[in-house]
Structures are given as C-alpha cells and as structure tokens.
Amino acid sequence: MKPSHRATSFDVAALAGVSQSAVSRAFSQQSSIAAETRARVLEAARQLDYVPNRIASSLITRRTNIVAVIVGDMANPFYVQALHCIGCALQARGRQILLFTVDRGGSADEAMRRVLQYQVDGVLLTSAQLSMRMTSRSLDRGVPIVLFNRYVPGHDAACVRCDNAHGGGLIAEAFLRGGARRFAMITGDPGATTSQDRVRGFVTRLAEAGLARGDIAEACGHSTYEGGAAAALALLDRQRREWPDALYCINDIMALGAMDVLRMRLGAAIPQDIQVAGFDDIPQAAHLSYQLTTVAQPVEAMVAEALALLHFDRAGQRIERAIDRALPGQLVMRATLRAPSA
Amino acid sequence: MKPSHRATSFDVAALAGVSQSAVSRAFSQQSSIAAETRARVLEAARQLDYVPNRIASSLITRRTNIVAVIVGDMANPFYVQALHCIGCALQARGRQILLFTVDRGGSADEAMRRVLQYQVDGVLLTSAQLSMRMTSRSLDRGVPIVLFNRYVPGHDAACVRCDNAHGGGLIAEAFLRGGARRFAMITGDPGATTSQDRVRGFVTRLAEAGLARGDIAEACGHSTYEGGAAAALALLDRQRREWPDALYCINDIMALGAMDVLRMRLGAAIPQDIQVAGFDDIPQAAHLSYQLTTVAQPVEAMVAEALALLHFDRAGQRIERAIDRALPGQLVMRATLRAPSA
DNA sequence: TGGAAGTCTGCATACGTATGCAATTTCCGG
DNA sequence: CCGGAAATTGCATACGTATGCAGACTTCCA
Known part of the structure; x- marks a missing residue:
C-alpha cells in the first residue's frame, strides 16, 4: 500500500475478493448486493x-451533485446571509457548492462559461447580471438556472424573489402610521428591478395617500454603506427646515450609511427629527446602534423555493422557464420609526 | 443537432473533419497544432x-482545478472578507471554489469526507476544527491543506495566519500611549489559538509595563456581536468607579457588541470614559457609528501566501507539513482610543 | 536532390466508476 | 427431489477527454 496513490475500486475488489462491480454496488444505496458482501x-x-x-x-451518471452559486455582491451582508442559507440547504441534501464571485453589478457571463465546463446540476444566481444569450445556452444544454432576487423581465430563467413592491408598501404604511408628512428615498441601481420594485411599491402606496412622486425627494447611490452615506449627504445637506421627516432606503446596508451620516454628520435625531426604514433585515439592522425598522425577506423560504425550481425533487423533469415566484416579506418594527400616533 | 444533448469532442471532430485528438489539442494552449486547424x-x-x-x-489529468474552501464562521465579516479575497485570487488563477460551511467552531471532518470524493487540488480551512486523523488522510492522498488563521500546535498541516501575539502587543501599546491604567479584555473561545495568542501578546506587553495578569479584568464570549455584548455586560455592569478605562476585544465583531452595550445600555462615552480596541479591521469597524481602533490583518498577503503553500506555483512538489507563516498586522487608529497624552 | 530535422496529425489507450445483461446461486413450494 | 422465481454476482462496455507514439508531411540546408 503506497502512500500518495489513491486506491481504486479495483484495488478494493481485489482485497475483498469480489468484482469491481460489487464495490460500486456496495457504495450505492439502492443496489442489489448481499449484506455480507457489502x-x-x-x-x-x-x-x-x-x-x-x-x-x-x-x-x-451525468450528475455531479454540484450546484454553481454566483454571488454578485459579497459586500452586502444580505447576500452573504443568503449564501450561507443556500449552503446549509444544499449540504443537507448532499450537494456541493461551486462558488463564483463577480464584481457588484458585474456580468456573470464569464463565470457561467466556467460553470458550464463543470457539468453542474444547476445554477443559482444572486445579484449579478446574466446575458440572455448565456441563459439560453445554459438552459439549452439542460442546466437549470434560478435567479435569486434578480428578476429580469423577458428573461428566460426562473426567478425567486421577495415581493419587493409589497415590501415597499409596508414601509410606506408604517411611515404614514408614524405621522410622516414629507418623504425622501435613497434608491439603488436604476437598472435593477429589485430597486425599481421597492420604489414602486413605496410610491404607489403614498400615492393612495395623496402624495405625488414629485413630492418625494430622491437620491440614488451604490448599494453599499458608503453609497448610502453619500446619498444621504446629497439629499439632506441643506436647510434643516426643508428636511423630510421620513427616509426610505431601498436596502439596509445603505440605510446604515444614511443613519450614520444623519446622526454623526448632520446632527439629526432618529426617529424624532427623521424616521428611517430599510429593506432586507440584515444582522446589523438589529444592532443596538441602529435598531433599524425594515422588511425582512423570507430567506429560508426563498431558498427552499429556489432549490425546488432547480428540480431537485423530481429528476429528469422538463426545465420550466420564465417562472416568477414572489414571496411576501414581513415588516420588522424597531426603533427608527415613531410609534403610531394614537 | 438536438437540444439538451451536449456536443462532445467527437461531434466537433466530425464537423471539422479532424480527429478527436485534434479537438482536444485545439482547446489546450501548449499543444502542437496548426493555427489553421485550430x-x-x-x-x-x-x-x-x-x-x-x-x-x-x-x-x-488528475487535476480538477478545484480548491475546497471550508468556512467555519460566516457570521463573522472577517471570514466573509477572507472568502471573498480567496475567491478573487483563485478565480484569477483559473481555479474554482468548492465551498463548505460548517457551524461556528464545528468540526470540518464531515465536510472533508466529501471534499476527498471530489479530488480537489487543495483545501483551505478557515475558522473550523479539523481532526488530525482527517488531516493525515488528506495529506497522505496528496491533497494539500492550508489552515487559514487557525494554527494548531502539533498539527501536520501548513498554516498561514496573522501574527496575533504581535497584534495584541500593538493594542496594548496604543492603550498605554492613550494613558490607560485599568484594563479589561473580552476573549473568545479559550481553545482557539487565535484568541489565546491575541491575549498573550496583549498581556505580555502590559506585563512589561508592570501589570500582572490578575490586574486585568476578563470575560469570555462567543465570537459574535451578541457574544461581545453579553461579555461586556457581564464585565461592566457594576459600580462605575470600578470600571476599567480600556477594553480590548479579541476581534472586531465582539467589539461592536461591546461598544453598543457600553454606550446604549451603560451610558458610557467612548473613548472618554473607556477606550475600546478590536482586532481584524472588518468593514463595519470603519462605520461612522463605531470608528473602531483595531489591528488590520494583511488579508491579501495571507491569501497569496496560502495559495503559494498549496503549491500552485510548482506542480508535483512535495507537500510540506507543519509550516507556520505568521504575517504582521497593522494598527489602525480610529476614534475609540484617546490621542497620546503629550 | 537527398536527407535530416521539425511540424502536424491520427490511432489507440487510459482515467475510475456505473449499469444492462447474462450467468450463477439460493430459496421454496409442490 | 425438481422446477421456477428471486437474489446476487461478474462481464463487458460506456462516459468524454488527454497524450505517448508513430506515421505523414513540410521545411530547410548542404
């Protein structure tokens, strides 16, 4: 028995006095083999x-038990959380993750090119763009793709996401209950449907309360702490009496940046001077320093749904395209909103 | 040309009117093949x-170009950062990551069992325990392992880490320069060398200044935000005049929890009432709310070193065992320490 | 022009496992 | 004690690619 030489099923067969087939069967659950032989x-x-x-x-077997996961923004704790959740779910089902990271908002095409070489059983894509050409290529060769929280209209791949518009509405309602009158928003990448939907739901609900979109101050920033901070500064670094009394950030990481600028740079009290809300419910939102009111995405349910869409339940099933599952998020009231005026 | 049937090198060969070997060579860089044929x-x-x-x-070829990365604590931003950095470095070298997550402080043996099935080219382990038996198994079959920031004395695997003792010393000196007199520490898992070393360096440096270890208040907690918060509460929820004036947390994530408890629950001003320092320099340490003074780990250099130890430079090299590379960290002065008294 | 050196190419085989099929054995009821 | 069904096993082959080897062809120089 030499070191650095891996034994093969033939070696085992020879030692056990059986054929190589028997070894293979011994390691497979549903094979017909005598208990004693195994x-x-x-x-x-x-x-x-x-x-x-x-x-x-x-x-x-033409199955690798490997799922490719492409993560677009490792700097946003929400996607880290999602990755962690995906990892647990897949490992529990005996599958492995082939991880790819791409720059925030970057294209996943290059990563997909590698993914396809490895004959993965499926692809999960979060927070990154994938060209339709690449998507078709993957689906055509029988590799299912599920977009996680990145819906692209007209795109051929399945999508699982939080119902962002609904969530935006929840925030708007909470603001109104808190007695807010003048609103502001910090939005993200204008091209991302995630941001668009979160804004739309918010604005629509305010419209029902009689506010035109033009009444809502707005700044756009990168979906990072620094982006939120910069957007808040651009939005609020003016005469204090022109300030809004409610600020909606389309995700938590930007909300943290905005809160810090509000309090440390602009001397605002939250929620007395201005109420703040975010979206995602990242771990930091619960920190004592922030206590951020936000909408929690149902991550576990979303992951479960995503894996189901990868057809890991029934094998050999036809790949469904253009499915769109939107799961409702839940309002988490913390300390950045005023209590409803009685 | 059927959909859902992947073309093989034979199909391509037939269409191009060449042999399968030619196809293989066309896709390999250093093969002898005519430009026109390719x-x-x-x-x-x-x-x-x-x-x-x-x-x-x-x-x-007996090479998968896949490296297994086992992450023990995805809740600690530092390891997320490290993972991200590892991902970039590997992708740049044309390799893929097979990702495994294990519970904080949990055993990586189960993950390793799967890793070995996939014939990976190497294993990178962060923040998780690996039994010596499993380590030997891996090394014996020619799969190199590098421990990232998790040195285990007597362990057979190579290790790359920050010089934690040195970093602890840096903090101690900074505290002394800031005029601190009464010290406290929040430590992590007593079994983890990372924590031990960070404490040792700190204590040793204070000893040189005449302080016995018994003079230093100490609480131990899980390496999480909540753990830090709980430890701070246990340590400081007493008569204010018995408080230390300097608190050293052996990592940033615990420091954040401690700071929040200090300010929001105990009404302490930082650094006026008490100075605080952490270790790692996670992104949140730079947030305006915290401005935490800490020791930055040289992550990029550590990753580069780790990949080098996996022998990705020269192939077929003998696997070196029991190597230990400690790279110095750097003090990052922010706002939780008082300026040196002149 | 001849031959040597160099460049390409195809043939054949190997990597390690899973599985259809046939052969063998075991098990039972009659 | 026999026939047939069921259980178990081995044989042979397939998965898709890389590569040593030898042959074919080109180039180049004497």
Whole structure:
C-alpha cells in the first residue's frame, strides 16, 4: 500500500475478493448486493482508505451533485446571509457548492462559461447580471438556472424573489402610521428591478395617500454603506427646515450609511427629527446602534423555493422557464420609526 | 443537432473533419497544432455550442482545478472578507471554489469526507476544527491543506495566519500611549489559538509595563456581536468607579457588541470614559457609528501566501507539513482610543 | 536532390466508476 | 427431489477527454 496513490475500486475488489462491480454496488444505496458482501467490501475499503471518486462517477451518471452559486455582491451582508442559507440547504441534501464571485453589478457571463465546463446540476444566481444569450445556452444544454432576487423581465430563467413592491408598501404604511408628512428615498441601481420594485411599491402606496412622486425627494447611490452615506449627504445637506421627516432606503446596508451620516454628520435625531426604514433585515439592522425598522425577506423560504425550481425533487423533469415566484416579506418594527400616533 | 444533448469532442471532430485528438489539442494552449486547424476546430465548436467537459478531463489529468474552501464562521465579516479575497485570487488563477460551511467552531471532518470524493487540488480551512486523523488522510492522498488563521500546535498541516501575539502587543501599546491604567479584555473561545495568542501578546506587553495578569479584568464570549455584548455586560455592569478605562476585544465583531452595550445600555462615552480596541479591521469597524481602533490583518498577503503553500506555483512538489507563516498586522487608529497624552 | 530535422496529425489507450445483461446461486413450494 | 422465481454476482462496455507514439508531411540546408 503506497502512500500518495489513491486506491481504486479495483484495488478494493481485489482485497475483498469480489468484482469491481460489487464495490460500486456496495457504495450505492439502492443496489442489489448481499449484506455480507457489502460488509466485506466496506472493510476492505477501510483498510485501503478507499474513497469513491465522484469525478469518475459523475462522468457516467451525468450528475455531479454540484450546484454553481454566483454571488454578485459579497459586500452586502444580505447576500452573504443568503449564501450561507443556500449552503446549509444544499449540504443537507448532499450537494456541493461551486462558488463564483463577480464584481457588484458585474456580468456573470464569464463565470457561467466556467460553470458550464463543470457539468453542474444547476445554477443559482444572486445579484449579478446574466446575458440572455448565456441563459439560453445554459438552459439549452439542460442546466437549470434560478435567479435569486434578480428578476429580469423577458428573461428566460426562473426567478425567486421577495415581493419587493409589497415590501415597499409596508414601509410606506408604517411611515404614514408614524405621522410622516414629507418623504425622501435613497434608491439603488436604476437598472435593477429589485430597486425599481421597492420604489414602486413605496410610491404607489403614498400615492393612495395623496402624495405625488414629485413630492418625494430622491437620491440614488451604490448599494453599499458608503453609497448610502453619500446619498444621504446629497439629499439632506441643506436647510434643516426643508428636511423630510421620513427616509426610505431601498436596502439596509445603505440605510446604515444614511443613519450614520444623519446622526454623526448632520446632527439629526432618529426617529424624532427623521424616521428611517430599510429593506432586507440584515444582522446589523438589529444592532443596538441602529435598531433599524425594515422588511425582512423570507430567506429560508426563498431558498427552499429556489432549490425546488432547480428540480431537485423530481429528476429528469422538463426545465420550466420564465417562472416568477414572489414571496411576501414581513415588516420588522424597531426603533427608527415613531410609534403610531394614537 | 438536438437540444439538451451536449456536443462532445467527437461531434466537433466530425464537423471539422479532424480527429478527436485534434479537438482536444485545439482547446489546450501548449499543444502542437496548426493555427489553421485550430481555427477550423474552434469554428465547428462554436457552431455546435461545444464546451469541453472538465469532469472528463480531470479524470485523466488528475487535476480538477478545484480548491475546497471550508468556512467555519460566516457570521463573522472577517471570514466573509477572507472568502471573498480567496475567491478573487483563485478565480484569477483559473481555479474554482468548492465551498463548505460548517457551524461556528464545528468540526470540518464531515465536510472533508466529501471534499476527498471530489479530488480537489487543495483545501483551505478557515475558522473550523479539523481532526488530525482527517488531516493525515488528506495529506497522505496528496491533497494539500492550508489552515487559514487557525494554527494548531502539533498539527501536520501548513498554516498561514496573522501574527496575533504581535497584534495584541500593538493594542496594548496604543492603550498605554492613550494613558490607560485599568484594563479589561473580552476573549473568545479559550481553545482557539487565535484568541489565546491575541491575549498573550496583549498581556505580555502590559506585563512589561508592570501589570500582572490578575490586574486585568476578563470575560469570555462567543465570537459574535451578541457574544461581545453579553461579555461586556457581564464585565461592566457594576459600580462605575470600578470600571476599567480600556477594553480590548479579541476581534472586531465582539467589539461592536461591546461598544453598543457600553454606550446604549451603560451610558458610557467612548473613548472618554473607556477606550475600546478590536482586532481584524472588518468593514463595519470603519462605520461612522463605531470608528473602531483595531489591528488590520494583511488579508491579501495571507491569501497569496496560502495559495503559494498549496503549491500552485510548482506542480508535483512535495507537500510540506507543519509550516507556520505568521504575517504582521497593522494598527489602525480610529476614534475609540484617546490621542497620546503629550 | 537527398536527407535530416521539425511540424502536424491520427490511432489507440487510459482515467475510475456505473449499469444492462447474462450467468450463477439460493430459496421454496409442490 | 425438481422446477421456477428471486437474489446476487461478474462481464463487458460506456462516459468524454488527454497524450505517448508513430506515421505523414513540410521545411530547410548542404
């Protein structure tokens, strides 16, 4: 038994006095093999420190048990949280993650090119753009794709997301209950549907209360802490009596930046001078320093739904395209909103 | 040309009027093939939407270009940052990440069992325990392991880490320069060398200034925001005049929790009433709300070193064991320490 | 012009496992 | 004790690519 030489199923077969097929069957659950034979094989495998080669196995079964996950923005804790959740769910189902990171808002095409080489069983894409051409390529070769929180109209891939418009509405209502009159928003990438939807739901609900969109101050920033801080400064660095009394940030990470600028740079009290709300419910939103009111995305349910759409339940099923599942988020009241005026 | 049937090198060969070998060579850089032939092959490949199957390729080359990364604590932004950095470095070198997450402080043995099945080219382990038995198994079969920031004495695997003791010393000196007299520490898992070293460096430096370890108040907590908050409460929820005037937290995430409890629950002013320092320099440490003084780990250099230890430079090299590389961190002065008394 | 050196190309095989099929054994009821 | 069904096993082959080797062809120089 040489070191640095991995034992193969043939080696194990020889030691156990059986055929290679028997070894293969011993490591497969639903194979017909005598219990006694399996035990002998496993013992021999143990002695040789044999580990089945999934690569070779994948070649013939055409399943790798690997799912590619492409993450667009590792700087946003929400996507880290999602990644973590995805990891747990997949590992629990005996699958592995092939991880790719792309720059925030960057294209995932380059990553997909590599993904396809590895014959993954599916692709999960968060917070990154994927060209339709690449999407079709993947679907045509039987590799399902699910977009996580990144709906693209007309796109061929399935999508699982939070109902962002609904969530925006929840925030608007909470603001109104808190007695807010003058509103402002910090939005994200204008091209991202996530941002658009969150704004739309918010604005629509305010419209029902009689506010025109023009009445709502607005600044756009990168979806980062710094982006939120910069947007807040641009929006509020003016005469104090022109200030809005409610600020909606389309995600928590920007809300943190905005809050810090409000309090530390502009001397505002939250929520007395200005109420603030975010979206996502990242861990930091619960920190004592922030206590940010926000909309929690149902991450676990979204992940479960995404895996279901990857057809990990029934095998060989036809790939469904252009599915769009929007799950409702939940308002989490903390300390950045005033209590409803009785 | 059927959909859902992936073209193979034979299909491409037939279309291009060459042998399968030629197709293989067309996709390999250093193969001897006529430029004109390669062009014809690539054109045929394009028509058939052919993508080389890395799984099949790996079977024969015995290299997957996949590196397993096992992350123990996705809740700590520092390890997320490290993961991101590792991802960039590997992708730039044409390698992929097979990601595994394990519970904080949990054992990576189960993950390793899967890793070995996939014939990865190397393993990077952060913030998780790996049994020596599993380590030996991996090394014996020629799969190099590098521990990232998790040194284990007597362990057989290579290790890359920040010089934690040195960093602890930097903090101690900064405190002394700031005129601190009464010290306290919030430490992490007593079994983790990371925590031990950070404490040792701190205590040693204070000893040089005449302080016995018994003079330093101490509480231990989980390496989380909540853990830091709870430890701070346990440590400081007493008569104010017994308070220390300097609090050292062995990592930033705990420092954030401690700061929040200090200010929001105990009404302390930082750094006037009490100075605070952390370790890691996570992104949140720079937030305006915290402005935490800390020691920055040289993440990029550590990652570069780790990849070098995986022998991705020269192939076929003998696996080195029990290497320990400690890179110095750098003090980042922010607002939680008092300026040196002149 | 001849031959040597160099450049391309195809043939054949190997990588390690899964599985259809046939052969063998075991098990039972009659 | 026999026939057939069921359980188990081995044989052979397939998965898709890389590469050593030998042959074919080109180039170049004497």
